[in-house]
Amino acid sequence: MSTTTGGWCGRSETIVVKSSGKYDVRVFAVNGDTDKEKLLRTYKIDVREAKKIRPGGVPGVSDFYIHRHAEAPVAFLYLRPSLGSGYVKDDYHEIKKGTTLKGNVDIYFNIAKNENLNSIDFSGIPYVRCFVNGQRVKFVNKGHVKDASMRGDKAKYERSGKPTKYIGFYHYWINLPIEWRGNGSNGNPNMERQTGEWKCDLRSGSETVRTFRWTVGSNGFPQEHPEQTSGNINLHWGAYLIDMEIPAGGSSLDQRLIPMPSAGLFYGIPWKTPGGKKMATSVPKKGKPFLIPQE
Numbered sequence: 001m002s003t004t005t006g007g008w009c010g011r012s013e014t015i016v017v018k019s020s021g022k023y024d025v026r027v028f029a030v031n032g033d034t035d036k037e038k039l040l041r042t043y044k045i046d047v048r049e050a051k052k053i054r055p056g057g058v059p060g061v062s063d064f065y066i067h068r069h070a071e072a073p074v075a076f077l078y079l080r081p082s083l084g085s086g087y088v089k090d091d092y093h094e095i096k097k098g099t100t101l102k103g104n105v106d107i108y109f110n111i112a113k114n115e116n117l118n119s120i121d122f123s124g125i126p127y128v129r130c131f132v133n134g135q136r137v138k139f140v141n142k143g144h145v146k147d148a149s150m151r152g153d154k155a156k157y158e159r160s161g162k163p164t165k166y167i168g169f170y171h172y173w174i175n176l177p178i179e180w181r182g183n184g185s186n187g188n189p190n191m192e193r194q195t196g197e198w199k200c201d202l203r204s205g206s207e208t209v210r211t212f213r214w215t216v217g218s219n220g221f222p223q224e225h226p227e228q229t230s231g232n233i234n235l236h237w238g239a240y241l242i243d244m245e246i247p248a249g250g251s252s253l254d255q256r257l258i259p260m261p262s263a264g265l266f267y268g269i270p271w272k273t274p275g276g277k278k279m280a281t282s283v284p285k286k287g288k289p290f291l292i293p294q295e
Helices: 273-280
Strands: 002-005 013-016 021-030 037-050 062-067 075-081 101-113 125-130 147-159 165-180 196-204 207-216 239-245
Touching: 037 147, 062 147, 075 207, 125 165, 147 207, 239 273
Parallel strands: none
Antiparallel strands: 002 013, 021 037, 037 062, 075 101, 075 239, 101 165, 125 196, 147 165, 196 207, 207 239
């Protein structure tokens, strides 16, 4: 595992991580005129080792990975602009400048696995069951999630004569069958026209794997989570931290779960609000959190 610091406007230096442990990662901004550095954030990462033992007990080159169990309760809703002429102006992010933004409603969430995966392992086509202020929302195509993808980081433990063991932290993306500032021509609901409390269950077959909650205000935009309005976290325009529930005992997609409220979110940023702390402490336990020798 290595990391490069600096960048185009600063020094470039490769630092190789050679052992497990907890590290501080400091992020600086550099003034291009004066070269003066300003510390913006200090993140904390917990690096774990996945050893490789060759025949005869000879050690191989280990995998080092950053464990991300603290991300399990974190989910984002993102208003992703539609592509195509006439859909989005260059200043789409300027809410008060007459934007013509029409977009998609996406959700991102995280799952830890003990398999080497290249695709999402939903049972059939995933779909959502949504409610606004307690009233069921009607969808076409049974509320099927139209697109889904994932990206992740994984490590493996290898020992001669033994099955290979994996740990992977995967970031799932789903595109909901919900429009935002659309014309409703596809028969699915327009989120900005249905204000109030939204609740959506993500389903895999007959199982609910996650429950997402957010509030749409009178302006048609989702309301920012208290962790955002407090200034604790800063997200891209159109991105909103939302409340999420993991089912008791974890879903069939979850293979490694452990509550880590003191680890915070975003690599050591502490939860500040009661709602955020509740999500972090409500993560159930499932499986073994780490690879040998830590498990």
